[in-house]
């Protein structure tokens with residue numbers, strides 16, 4: 010670690026207030042409790058699980074099960090390849106029981122305010138619960154409120170009063186009755202929008218999807234054969250995505266020389282996706298579904314998705330009508346797009362995402378954290394030197410969040426046990442500025458751009474491993490060098506880090 | 520001939536990469552780090568040599584096609600300091 014010593018000593022942390030009992034909050038509670046920190050988890054819902062508590066109809070994990078499990082708590086053997094939401098919810102309940110964290114979770118309690126204690130030592134957390142309000146002091150506060158679940162994002166569309174049908178946010182789509190026999194128009198083009206369009210095809214009279222910006226799909230199996238993790242989550246692919254942060258002079262030279270190869274690689278990937286998902290233009294009413302953005306950039310946009318395989322088939326067969334454009338306004342019997350076309354609909358489903366709610370952080374604190382339109386830029390996606398003791402777990406959007414949040418929790422636990430230290434304020438601020446500049450240079454805008462890492466997860470994990478003094482190369486066995494290059498990295502590769510066995514193993518004999 | 524040239528280039532790249540691996544990975548945490556680094560370095564030479572011809576051919580094709588479809592994709596151009 011470079012720079013002057015950090016002014017904050019995390020080794021004094023004995024108590025932590027954790028906001029949110031989703032995957033992030035649970036991972037933090039389990040890891041910190043094992044490190045000797047007394048945790049209190051505040052969860053405003055009546056159940057743990059966050060987004061997995063109660064999703065839309067047929068919701069589930071996008072990525073295969075081996076990419077979405079706690080590294081030290083495998084999913085049950087009989088879990089389907091793509092874990093359905095309710096099953097994941099049960100798994101999270103089992104996790105809480107297995108690691109004995111249920112007792113520290115307070116359900117139905119909303120955190121309304123977080124402020125630094127007047128003497129600067131620790132934080133005051135105000136909560137509201139049915140019985141009244143309360144305030145509690147903690148040495149550290151962990152914010153694990155998630156990127157996705159809090160507030161449904163409902164765009165303002167003129168003319169809604171005139172519309173004779175129903176308007177739902179995707180989160181309200183909990184029963185087929187909402188769609189049964191209806192002409193449905195879905196707005197959006199993320200994973201939840203494609204799911205909603207498929208549900209409308211199944212239960213409704215007509216299924217339309219209105220798409221402003223096309224995105225590249227990630228098929229579950231590349232070329233219909235190879236699970237996408239082999240093409241996307243190995244170190245080889247990570248070397249051909251837009252480089253991670255600042256490069257050394259040598260790395261710049263290597264990237265310059267390799268340009269034609271990298272360029273060709275991505276064009277071949279695009280071609281494969283175009284052929285596999287049949288994205289090309291057909292004559293007649295059919296439209297090209299090829300996104301404008303090159304795939305290596307588009308993969309980092311807000312709506313990276315692994316659609317169900319039947320989605321593109323249904324679009325091609327006309328069972329789902331895809332319309333390009335932006336909704337201009339509601340009309341009595343449907344919606345009108347900015348290109349003048351009208352879509353007849355009696356149910357509109359807004360699959361327009363969610364927004365986080367950081368209202369419990371005062372404006373002054375949000376300023377200190379440097380909140381901007383595209384989110385919080387934090388040191389290691391977790392801490393800011395001007396708000397010492399306030400830690401974000403889960404403020405990272407990746408292909409395997411459960412792994413990322415577990416490793417963030419481990420990093421934090423190691424900070425508390427004193428196995429690693431933060432650099433000084435200047436070094437942290439310089440790193441934050443570097444991160445901001447890098448992301449803004451090329452990652453498409455979104456309100457959570459600051460959190461986006463997607464396939465750079467591997468680089469991020471390497472960084473966290475480097476900080477805590479663990480070996481970032483985690484493949485083992487005689488073919489480890491091959492596996493390091495070609496095999497996908499999965500939560501199970503970090504099992505001993507999550508379980509805190511790694512120090513024994515990696516320093517054995519020292 | 521073309522392929523052999525690629526293989527030779529692969530071998531050279533592999534050696535350079537191997538040196539880089541030994542320099543950067545010999546001090547990683549864990550038991551026998553330098554032995555592991557040498558083992559990985561050996562694999563790097565094997566892999567680069569094996570795939571050198573293929574990669575070189577793709578590099579040349581990329582160079583030609585990129586000149587024609589230059590407006591599509593610029594990921595490597597993002598590699599600014």
Ligand SMILES: Cc1cc2nc3c(=O)[nH]c(=O)nc-3n(C[C@H](O)[C@H](O)[C@H](O)COP(=O)(O)OP(=O)(O)OC[C@H]3O[C@@H](n4cnc5c(N)ncnc54)[C@H](O)[C@@H]3O)c2cc1C
Pocket residue numbers: 028029030031032033034051052053054057058059060061064068069070071072077118119120121153154155156157158159201366369402403407408409410411
């Ligand atoms: C359908 C769907 C599919 C997905 N598929 C994948 C996937 O394949 N791979 C992947 O990596 N990710 C996927 N995700 C993203 C997923 O959201 C994250 O992986 C992860 O579950 C987020 O966990 P979290 O704990 O950060 O946030 P959340 O699950 O949102 O939990 C935050 C919790 O904080 C609580 N909370 C918020 N504010 C307060 C407050 N003021 N006081 C008290 N409690 C509060 C909320 O009630 C909530 O329970 C998917 C999401 C959805 C919806």
